[in-house]
Amino acid sequence: MALSNIEKESKYIYRIRKTGSMKVDAVVLSDYETIDEDAVEQIKNVATLPGIVHYALAMPDIHWGYGFPIGGVAAFDIEDGVISPGGVGFDINCGVRMLVVEGHSNLVKDNLEVIIQRLYEAIPVGVGERSEKKFSRKEFKEIVEKGAKKVIELGYGYQDDLERIEDFGCIRECDFSNVSEEAFERGKDELGTLGAGNHFLEVQEVAEVYDEEVAKILGVEKGMITVLIHTGSRGFGHQIATDYIKLMRDNLKEHNKNLPDKQLINAPFKSDWGQKYYSAMNCAANYAFANRQIITHLIRKVFKTVLGVNVRVIYDIAHNIAKVEEHVVDGKKRKLVVHRKGATRAFGPGNDVLPEIFKRTGQPVIIPGSMGTASYLLVGTKKAEEMTFGSTAHGAGRALGRREATRELSTERVLNELKSKGIKIMAKSKKGIVEEAPEAYKDVDKVVQIVDELGISLKVAKCIPLGVMKG
DNA sequence: ATGTCC
Numbered sequence: 001m002a003l004s005n006i007e008k009e010s011k012y013i014y015r016i017r018k019t020g021s022m023k024v025d026a027v028v029l030s031d032y033e034t035i036d037e038d039a040v041e042q043i044k045n046v047a048t049l050p051g052i053v054h055y056a057l058a059m060p061d062i063h064w065g066y067g068f069p070i071g072g073v074a075a076f077d078i079e080d081g082v083i084s085p086g087g088v089g090f091d092i093n094c095g096v097r098m099l100v101v102e103g104h105s106n107l108v109k110d111n112l113e114v115i116i117q118r119l120y121e122a123i124p125v126g127v128g129e130r131s132e133k134k135f136s137r138k139e140f141k142e143i144v145e146k147g148a149k150k151v152i153e154l155g156y157g158y159q160d161d162l163e164r165i166e167d168f169g170c171i172r173e174c175d176f177s178n179v180s181e182e183a184f185e186r187g188k189d190e191l192g193t194l195g196a197g198n199h200f201l202e203v204q205e206v207a208e209v210y211d212e213e214v215a216k217i218l219g220v221e222k223g224m225i226t227v228l229i230h231t232g233s234r235g236f237g238h239q240i241a242t243d244y245i246k247l248m249r250d251n252l253k254e255h256n257k258n259l260p261d262k263q264l265i266n267a268p269f270k271s272d273w274g275q276k277y278y279s280a281m282n283c284a285a286n287y288a289f290a291n292r293q294i295i296t297h298l299i300r301k302v303f304k305t306v307l308g309v310n311v312r313v314i315y316d317i318a319h320n321i322a323k324v325e326e327h328v329v330d331g332k333k334r335k336l337v338v339h340r341k342g343a344t345r346a347f348g349p350g351n352d353v354l355p356e357i358f359k360r361t362g363q364p365v366i367i368p369g370s371m372g373t374a375s376y377l378l379v380g381t382k383k384a385e386e387m388t389f390g391s392t393a394h395g396a397g398r399a400l401g402r403r404e405a406t407r408e409l410s411t412e413r414v415l416n417e418l419k420s421k422g423i424k425i426m427a428k429s430k431k432g433i434v435e436e437a438p439e440a441y442k443d444v445d446k447v448v449q450i451v452d453e454l455g456i457s458l459k460v461a462k463c464i465p466l467g468v469m470k471g
Numbered sequence: 472a473t474g475t476c477c
Contacts, residue, residue: 090473094472128473128474195472196472197475198472199472234473235472242473
């Protein structure tokens, strides 16, 4: 790979010194072999944006995305910095929630086929798939302004679930009046649906525990059955991203005239357009928290009905979002707009925003693997707060583009490989199976090893898949 | 990711 101007700073830390219009350095946390040149070009572009602070960062799962790379973290000064839809991603608050099933694991294993089947029947999955449940416009507004809390009030889950969700499942700086009618129309029938692409629902087993004490506090033990939900804000968030990319393009021509890449379209955070996008984006973030909450409720119903067992929430994280946070930069506390696109918040022990239960451990971090590979539960660290604006990786990261994967892999082979590992799969589309094949992704074990070794999040447990459901 | 192009 011909990466120019990249310096090895230490193991897994590579720095690209600022040149040209870059305002800060770019830093890539990865092993050299897997760094993709196009994605490095993107992180260098991000470093040119107004008000960027300290450095533009890339996590070990970095790969090419719309404008900003996926696996990217960029923090902007709240006063003279910007907010960019491309720095959040189209699937606003795409994220992961981990659940644990109470009762003996063999009960689930012996009934796996029926459990997967029932989950498949209970949770709408696939492109454009609608929910049976219809919410009124008034309810919908409250859901996108109050997030998981509102759907819990409507009967989808328990009050206790809330402290097990990042930001308690609600981002307050939101305003439904900044959401288009079209976004509402697309979103109103999709609450409680999984979607397609890399979204999935997986039944897993805790195969290994690296830190017994922390695992116990988080609520997992070796041998337990977990369920992982990976989904986001569906057509609702997608439409909000689309709307504001266009609005910023039409209304902020002068501000955006010197962009190295049109896809980096952005607005000054404190400007009208910046605030409008921020408040609409947060509606989508709340929608996604509510979506994962409703899906949790549907999963609980299946496990209760089929096996008579309860399901608890371990944690729910966002990995496509921009947030206002306080961080210490060069010894000074500053208010920043932190963009995490394919990156997970990883706040450490003692952080003020965490609930009591996680004050000792740091916040739980969930890093899912690709279909048929392991997923990890970790905790955030002080080191992440010092080094990465409190961030870590979000997954395996694509190695092959969707088109490449479709060309190079066969559905049959992917299915046979899953079968040979004893993994049950229910999938809506054949196309999805090849696009999401393990071979299309980097090695999640390696990504997790790197973030753990860097100390920006620490391994707690590893879960291996038993059954998976996909769009 | 996505009513896989307005």
